[in-house]
Amino acid sequence: MRQDVSHVDFSKRPFKVTAEGKDYFAKTVIVSTGAFANWIGLPSEKALQGYGxxxxxxxxxxxxxxxxxxxxxxxDSALEEANFLTKFATKVTLIHRRDALRASKIMQDRATGNPKIRFVWNSVVTEIKDPAQKKVLSVALKDVKTGQVSEMKTDGVFVAIGHTPNSELFKSQLDLDVKGYIKVGEGSTATNVPGVFACGDVQDHKYRQAVTAAGTGCMAALDAEKFLEAEHS
Ligand SMILES: Cc1cc2nc3c(=O)[nH]c(=O)nc-3n(C[C@H](O)[C@H](O)[C@H](O)COP(=O)(O)OP(=O)(O)OC[C@H]3O[C@@H](n4cnc5c(N)ncnc54)[C@H](O)[C@@H]3O)c2cc1C
Structure with a gap:
């Protein structure tokens, strides 16, 4: 059954989950609501997702x-992406809206020491061409200090401005980290509420891969089963 959950109450058991106006009660809950990538917000960016x-x-x-x-x-994640891409691309240009990086020193040193990476400072992407050809040909760049607009040829655009976990629903119910990811115990999917487990990207700011999400999904199922078994033994 596929329904949108609008509210949860983890303050007492059985836990209450409200979806599309109906209340569901459960002894355990596994949260796997994922995370979404932050995008610049350009129509051309949306049109070319999956096409470069x-x-x-x-x-x-x-x-x-x-x-x-x-x-x-x-x-950090932008520099990590840039470094990783140098394994494949001949040239990686990092475009940053400020004149200094926010990344950690070690990541900066690695990126600045990589001969395939160059930097364009104080600039934002205002358009990506060409949605009509379903192919990335260039980006329009605006210098945020001078307002000057220029065009740069490129074959691909990687947007690395962070991810947002789908954890809004659990804000006052579960412990979240500063970025909103659900906190779980080390090597476990247990949250701070006994009987509530979290898996996948909503609790993982680091790997965010299908296989790691599936792996922690399996962990959550086993954790929930053990939790119920312990209660009934
Ligand atoms: C464009 C793209 C390409 C990718 N390519 C790869 C790849 O090649 N290899 C790889 O390993 N990984 C890839 N990933 C990453 C991978 O998709 C994720 O790591 C994985 O899907 C995370 O699984 P998840 O179950 O945690 O979250 P998701 O797959 O995001 O699933 C979360 C689910 O929860 C639902 N949900 C959210 N809120 C609610 C609510 N309130 N009520 C009910 N349901 C809700 C959502 O609708 C969604 O169905 C890619 C991701 C993207 C965006």
Whole structure:
């Protein structure tokens, strides 16, 4: 059954989950609501997703072997994506809206020392061409200090401006980290509420891969089963 959950009450057991106006009660709950990539918000970016615009270098980097790509962002994940992409691309241009990176020193050193990576500072992408051809040809860049607009040829655009976990629903119910990911115990899927487990991208700011999500999904099922068994023994 596929329904949108609008409210949960984990304050007492059985836990209450409200979906499309109906209340469901359960002894345990596994939360697996995922996370979404943050996008710049351009219509051309949306139109070209899957046609050269991506938010996941691990997933799509291979398709840019021998090509030139741009990475948008300036944090640790942007530099990680840029470094990873140099395994495939001939040139990686990192476009950052500020004149300094937010990333950690070690990541900055690695990126600045990589001869395949170059930086464009104080700039934002205002358009990606060409949705009509269903192919990335170039990006329009705007210098945020001077307002000057320029065009840069590229074969691909990787947007690396963070992810947002779908955890809004659980804000006052479960412990979340500063970025909103659900906190779980080390090597476990247990949340701070006994009987509530979390798996997949909603609790994973690091790997965010299908296989790791499926792995933690299996862990959550086993954790929930053990939890119920312990209660009834
Ligand atoms: C474009 C793209 C390409 C990718 N390519 C790869 C790849 O090649 N290889 C790889 O390993 N990984 C890839 N990933 C990452 C992979 O898809 C994720 O890591 C994985 O899907 C996470 O699984 P999940 O179950 O945690 O979350 P999701 O797959 O996001 O599933 C969460 C589900 O919860 C539902 N949901 C959310 N809120 C509610 C609510 N309130 N009520 C009811 N349901 C709700 C959503 O509708 C969704 O169905 C890619 C991701 C994207 C976006």
């Amino acid at each position: 615009v991506s938010a996941c270098a691990t997933c799509d980097g291979f398709f840019f072997k021998g090509k030139e790509v741009v990475v948008v962002g300036g944090g």
